[in-house]
Amino acid sequence: MPEAQGDTETTGGPPRRTDRRPTMTDVAQRAGVSRALVSLVFRDAPGASTATRERVFRVADEIGYRPDSAARMLASSRSKVLGVLLTVRNPFHADMVESIYPVAEQRGYEILLSAASPTRDECKAVDALLGHRCEGLLLLGPTLPTSYIAELRRKLPVVSLGRHFRGIDVDSVHTAEAKGVRQAIAHLVELGHRSIAHIDGGRGPGAAERRKAYRAAMRKHGLDDYIRVLPGDQTEESGSAMAQVLLAEREAMPTAVLAGNDRCALGLLDVVWRAGLQVPGDLSVVGYDDSHLAHLSHIDLSTVRQDPNRHAELAVQCVVDRLDGVRDEAEEFVLEPKLVTRGTTGPPSQSGIMRFPSGDGVET
Amino acid sequence: MPEAQGDTETTGGPPRRTDRRPTMTDVAQRAGVSRALVSLVFRDAPGASTATRERVFRVADEIGYRPDSAARMLASSRSKVLGVLLTVRNPFHADMVESIYPVAEQRGYEILLSAASPTRDECKAVDALLGHRCEGLLLLGPTLPTSYIAELRRKLPVVSLGRHFRGIDVDSVHTAEAKGVRQAIAHLVELGHRSIAHIDGGRGPGAAERRKAYRAAMRKHGLDDYIRVLPGDQTEESGSAMAQVLLAEREAMPTAVLAGNDRCALGLLDVVWRAGLQVPGDLSVVGYDDSHLAHLSHIDLSTVRQDPNRHAELAVQCVVDRLDGVRDEAEEFVLEPKLVTRGTTGPPSQSGIMRFPSGDGVET
DNA sequence: CTTCATCACTAGAGCGCGCTAGTAGAGCGC
DNA sequence: GCGCTCTACTAGCGCGCTCTAGTGATGAAG
Numbered sequence: 001m002p003e004a005q006g007d008t009e010t011t012g013g014p015p016r017r018t019d020r021r022p023t024m025t026d027v028a029q030r031a032g033v034s035r036a037l038v039s040l041v042f043r044d045a046p047g048a049s050t051a052t053r054e055r056v057f058r059v060a061d062e063i064g065y066r067p068d069s070a071a072r073m074l075a076s077s078r079s080k081v082l083g084v085l086l087t088v089r090n091p092f093h094a095d096m097v098e099s100i101y102p103v104a105e106q107r108g109y110e111i112l113l114s115a116a117s118p119t120r121d122e123c124k125a126v127d128a129l130l131g132h133r134c135e136g137l138l139l140l141g142p143t144l145p146t147s148y149i150a151e152l153r154r155k156l157p158v159v160s161l162g163r164h165f166r167g168i169d170v171d172s173v174h175t176a177e178a179k180g181v182r183q184a185i186a187h188l189v190e191l192g193h194r195s196i197a198h199i200d201g202g203r204g205p206g207a208a209e210r211r212k213a214y215r216a217a218m219r220k221h222g223l224d225d226y227i228r229v230l231p232g233d234q235t236e237e238s239g240s241a242m243a244q245v246l247l248a249e250r251e252a253m254p255t256a257v258l259a260g261n262d263r264c265a266l267g268l269l270d271v272v273w274r275a276g277l278q279v280p281g282d283l284s285v286v287g288y289d290d291s292h293l294a295h296l297s298h299i300d301l302s303t304v305r306q307d308p309n310r311h312a313e314l315a316v317q318c319v320v321d322r323l324d325g326v327r328d329e330a331e332e333f334v335l336e337p338k339l340v341t342r343g344t345t346g347p348p349s350q351s352g353i354m355r356f357p358s359g360d361g362v363e364t
Numbered sequence: 365m366p367e368a369q370g371d372t373e374t375t376g377g378p379p380r381r382t383d384r385r386p387t388m389t390d391v392a393q394r395a396g397v398s399r400a401l402v403s404l405v406f407r408d409a410p411g412a413s414t415a416t417r418e419r420v421f422r423v424a425d426e427i428g429y430r431p432d433s434a435a436r437m438l439a440s441s442r443s444k445v446l447g448v449l450l451t452v453r454n455p456f457h458a459d460m461v462e463s464i465y466p467v468a469e470q471r472g473y474e475i476l477l478s479a480a481s482p483t484r485d486e487c488k489a490v491d492a493l494l495g496h497r498c499e500g501l502l503l504l505g506p507t508l509p510t511s512y513i514a515e516l517r518r519k520l521p522v523v524s525l526g527r528h529f530r531g532i533d534v535d536s537v538h539t540a541e542a543k544g545v546r547q548a549i550a551h552l553v554e555l556g557h558r559s560i561a562h563i564d565g566g567r568g569p570g571a572a573e574r575r576k577a578y579r580a581a582m583r584k585h586g587l588d589d590y591i592r593v594l595p596g597d598q599t600e601e602s603g604s605a606m607a608q609v610l611l612a613e614r615e616a617m618p619t620a621v622l623a624g625n626d627r628c629a630l631g632l633l634d635v636v637w638r639a640g641l642q643v644p645g646d647l648s649v650v651g652y653d654d655s656h657l658a659h660l661s662h663i664d665l666s667t668v669r670q671d672p673n674r675h676a677e678l679a680v681q682c683v684v685d686r687l688d689g690v691r692d693e694a695e696e697f698v699l700e701p702k703l704v705t706r707g708t709t710g711p712p713s714q715s716g717i718m719r720f721p722s723g724d725g726v727e728t
Numbered sequence: 729c730t731t732c733a734t735c736a737c738t739a740g741a742g743c744g745c746g747c748t749a750g751t752a753g754a755g756c757g758c
Numbered sequence: 759g760c761g762c763t764c765t766a767c768t769a770g771c772g773c774g775c776t777c778t779a780g781t782g783a784t785g786a787a788g
Contacts, residue, residue, distance in 0.1 A: 021519075023743095023744055023745085024744065024745065025744080033767075033768090034767070034768045034769080035744095035745085035768085035769095036746085036747085036767075036768055036769075036770090037766085037767060037768075039745065039746060039747080040746095040747095040766095040767085042745095043746075043747095045746095045747095046765095047765075047766065047767070048766070048767080049765085049766065049767090052766080052767085064519075066491075066494060066495060067495065067744090067745080068438075068495075068497060068743095068744055068745070069434075069495045069496050069497070070433075070434040070435075070437045070438045070443070070496070070497050070743090070744080070745090071434075071438050071743070071744035071745040071746090071773090072744080072745055072746075073434045073745090073773090074432075074434045074435050074438055074743090074744080074745070074746090074772095074773045074774065074775085075744075075745040075746040075747080075772080075773055076745080076746050076747080076773080077746090077773060077774095078746095079434065088458040088461050088462065089455065089458050089656065091453065094452040094453050097452050097479055097481075098452065098479070098481040098482070098483060098484070101479070101481070101483070101484050102483060102484070110492060110495075111492075112476065112477075112496075113476075113477035113478065113479060114477065115461055115462070115465070115477060117461075117462040117465070118462070119462060119465070119466060120462070120465050120466070127430075128474065128475075130430060131430060131431065131432075131433045131474075132433050132434070132476075132496075133432060133433070133434050155385075155428075236657075236660050236662070236663075237660060237661065237662075239662075240660065240661060240662030241661075243662070244662075267660065267662055269634070270633070270634065270637065270662050270663060271662045273634065273637035273638045274637040274643070274662075276640050279638070292453065293600075296600045296601055296604065296631065297601060297604060297605075298600070298601075298603075298604030298607070298631055298634050298635045298638070299600075299634060385774095387773090387774055387775085388774065388775065389774080397737075397738090398737065398738045398739080399738085399739095399774090399775085400737075400738055400739075400740090400776085400777085401736085401737060401738075403775070403776060403777080404736095404737085404776095404777095406775095407776075407777095409776095409777095410735095411735075411736065411737070412736070412737075413735085413736060413737090416736080416737085431774090431775080432773095432774055432775070434773090434774080434775090435743090435773070435774035435775040435776090436774080436775055436776075437743090437775090438743045438744065438745085438773090438774080438775070438776090439742080439743050439774075439775040439776040439777080440743080440775080440776050440777080441743060441744095441776090442776095729788105730787100730788085731786100731787085731788075732785105732786090732787080732788100733784105733785090733786085733787095734783100734784085734785085734786100735782105735783085735784080735785105736781105736782095736783085736784105737780105737781085737782090737783105738779105738780080738781075738782100739778105739779090739780075739781090740777100740778095740779095740780100741776105741777090741778090741779105742775100742776090742777095742778105743774105743775085743776085744773105745772100745773090746771105746772095746773085747770100747771090747772100748769105748770095748771090749768105749769090749770095749771105750767105750768080750769080750770105751766100751767085751768075751769095752765105752766090752767080752768095753764105753765090753766090753767100754763105754764085754765080754766105755762100755763085755764085755765100756761105756762085756763085756764105757760105757761095757762090758759100758760085758761095
């Protein structure tokens with residue numbers, strides 16, 4: 001049977017798909033040049049006159065030609081694609097993704113997203129990226145084991161955002177967690193807080209460092225006795241659960257909490273607000289990340305800013321440099337965090353319940 | 365300078381990247397069969413003995429072979445890839461993405477994610493997907509103009525989730541918005557509410573229908589005089605902004621609010637809780653979507669459930685059917701919404717005075 | 729015996745592009 | 759005329775795979 005491959009004018013063919021996608025050959029024919037020339041033009045390579053260049057673009061536009069990235073990457077054995085592993089529910093990841101797109105584009109790379117979720121583990125998500133010929137991988141707060149990352153790294157450049165892997169040849173971009181935590185604690189202490197608890201981030205990126213830094217900072221301020229790490233996991237759930245725990249303590253409750261991240265802080269805030277406490281009067285709360293949730297006006301969360309844009313920039317540059325063979329040894333970019341004081345921190349209330357027994361060694 | 369590129373067998377090549385990726389030919393050679401046979405095995409096509417099949421898989425595993433999807437889609441002119449357009453910040457989209465992955469996989473399709481954001485409009489995101497040879501498109505709550513969608517549809521099967529486009533040959537999967545709204549209003553009325561406001565979703569998916577249904581439902585219950593649509597846009601911001609507006613009204617404040625979606629409800633709740641009001645006593649709140657945010661234990665939001673899993677299933681099936689040529693005319697899948705009553709709805713408190721205990725807890 | 733179907737496998741032509749090597753023609757100096 | 763360079767273009771191979779059209783080997787039917 002004759003198979004009329006519908007082109008510009010439909011030919012009432014079999015119940016097949018829509019129009020055949022135009023190829024470079026179509027453009028070449030219509031523009032009266034060779035296929036190679038069209039290729040030149042689309043790669044923005046030298047060797048075509050301005051007039052021809054324009055004509056080619058015009059014709060391409062007319063017939064709706066769009067370079068086929070599959071063929072392109074096959075032929076060039078360069079895909080110009082970077083894979084991004086993210087957790088789809090994480091707002092800070094969302095922030096970074098938004099920053100990654102423009103940076104990658106500027107460097108001439110496309111971005112492929114692959115989401116990990118409860119039902120789709122990170123390995124699987126990474127596999128999908130590899131199958132699509134990514135040249136490099138940006139892993140957002142990966143929880144993959146070090147050995148797996150090392151294995152990955154043998155295949156392609158990998159950069160981990162928000163988590164540093166020591167001992168293996170993998171680049172990383174993360175914040176100087178300790179510094180951020182120190183700033184947060186210093187801020188709270190300056191406001192007059194002494195009983196400052198920390199909700200831990202569990203196995204989450206940066207959690208271990210934050211925990212450690214919290215303890216150190218508290219000690220530095222002579223608040224050893226107030227050190228209190230509550231278990232958590234960087235989700236709203238853990239924030240609200242810990243809020244319940246704290247509320248149950250009433251008078252013994254800390255006057256400030258450093259949450260494991262913004263999500264955790266939000267969970268906590270919701271419960272605290274709901275219980276009728278004043279923030280920051282009855283409880284000051286500091287988050288971590290400064291994800292877009294934090295600066296919603298009604299939340300107005302004091303938090304430690306991790307610049308997603310800068311993360312993105314460095315990470316993309318990292319991978320691209322590796323691909324260009326500019327660099328050979330692992331690099332660790334440590335970004336300066338910055339405490340952003342908003343509305344959830346303030347002096348502990350003077351008028352309410354006296355939380356601290358005055359005159360037993362605690363300075364005021 | 366000599367560049368020892370540590371791989372298994374160094375070939376002192378140019379300062380190139382890591383190990384060459386193994387190809388089908390490598391597997392074939394090592395397994396002592398033809399390339400075509402390996403192809404057969406990996407496509408799970410008939411024509412290979414079980415023994416050979418196993419051997420091929422074993423060898424492939426040994427050398428770390430992974431089919432190259434670029435080459436595959438080029439050769440087959442079937443990419444087996446579906447593109448998903450999402451807004452990376454939208455939690456309901458996150459829910460749907462999570463559901464789409466397994467469903468697509470089961471149908472033998474891969475998923476490519478492309479995120480729209482304030483700095484990357486939907487057109488651009490769609491373009492990226494097209495460049496990657498997606499065979500079909502799932503658009504999550506698209507805000508693209510109808511004409512653009514129609515144009516897209518001429519190139520490939522498209523299904524819109526959460527929004528219906530009338531008059532064009534595009535499939536859609538969405539909830540019977542009116543029904544959900546009716547359930548919500550009926551629930552509130554039954555609890556004794558009369559003054560029920562609605563925060564509008566602006567141009568968001570389903571917003572127009574919900575608005576209309578809200579008005580109709582209120583009228584049905586004889587509450588014409590209480591009809592009140594507050595402007596909004598399905599974000600936390602609009603929820604909190606409207607909460608401020610309502611709080612300022614004190615005694616005149618409605619006793620219940622139907623928010624444009626869950627995010628909006630959350631923004632509203634935060635402000636209301638913070639102001640010291642009791643939910644649901646002083647104000648009942650109903651969301652829309654039942655995104656994962658809604659059932660966080662501390663939020664415990666009454667909301668109208670839109671089943672993301674079912675959305676995903678139908679949408680994928682929709683596109684796949686089109687690709688298989690099973691169907692030819694546009695189809696509209698309307699899903700049953702289901703009111704989920706949780707902790708944010710209850711009878712209104714008897715006296716309006718109760719709602720503002722101290723008389724100056726709220727700034728105006 | 730021949731014929732034919734079936735099974736297990738192979739040869740080889742593309743898919744749409746990138747890219748190297750090459751060509752035609754113009755311009756220029758001698 | 760010659761050779762030379764430079765610009766503007768083209769021919770055609772091959773990236774890693776799929777897929778049609780085969781090939782030989784085996785066994786059953788005639």
